[in-house]
Amino acid sequence: MLAFRGDSDNVVTGLAAVPEQRQTGDMTHQNLLPGPAPTFLTAEGPDAVARAALAGGSPARDAVPASPAASILWALLAEEALAAKEPVAAYAYARTGYHRGLDALRRAGWKGQGPIPVHHQPNQGFLRALLALSEAAAAIGEQDEADRCRTFLTDSGTSADEVTTLRTRNEEQ
Numbered sequence: 038m039l040a041f042r043g044d045s046d047n048v049v050t051g052l053a054a055v056p057e058q059r060q061t062g063d064m065t066h067q068n069l070l071p072g073p074a075p076t077f078l079t080a081e082g083p084d085a086v087a088r089a090a091l092a093g094g095s096p097a098r099d100a101v102p103a104s105p106a107a108s109i110l111w112a113l114l115a116e117e118a119l120a121a122k123e124p125v126a127a128y129a130y131a132r133t134g135y136h137r138g139l140d141a142l143r144r145a146g147w148k149g150q151g152p153i154p155v156h157h158q159p160n161q162g163f164l165r166a167l168l169a170l171s172e173a174a175a176a177i178g179e180q181d182e183a184d185r186c187r188t189f190l191t192d193s194g195t196s197a198d199e200v201t202t203l204r205t206r207n208e209e210q
């Protein structure tokens with residue numbers, strides 16, 4: 038495992054979790070490991086607007102009109118639906134968050150593979166939506182999709198357990 042300090046100064050671990058190229062003074066350092074560099078969603082994206090609304094006390098459902106492209110809102114709605122034993126609604130919410138996140142990742146330069154660091158807050162909405170999609174798919178009997186989503190989490194350099202801890206961290210705040 039390697040460690041890379043992302044722009045939020047949180048340590049991100051995972052395979053190939055170093056930038057392709059970085060500058061230190063007059064020296065240029067290249068990533069000599071196979072695989073793409075990690076993808077970091079921008080801090081100014083739709084999830085930032087959503088997080089501000091949530092921090093102001095708005096429930097996720099009420100914040101959607103202000104930032105419908107925010108994966109974090111759809112992930113939260115999916116998590117709420119899962120907790121309420123409403124797997125069909127959870128699946129719909131999670132799939133929306135997943136696709137909004139894929140759109141954002143592609144705009145950020147993601148090419149369909151490589152690390153999506155979980156410790157980078159703007160990435161967390163997508164990863165939470167992906168985990169919720171896995172759980173909702175399993176709950177409605179779509180085990181193949183549930184397994185694909187879990188594999189996607191692993192291929193992104195994280196795990197279901199690591200993403201699940203984001204839920205408990207948010208509940209404590």
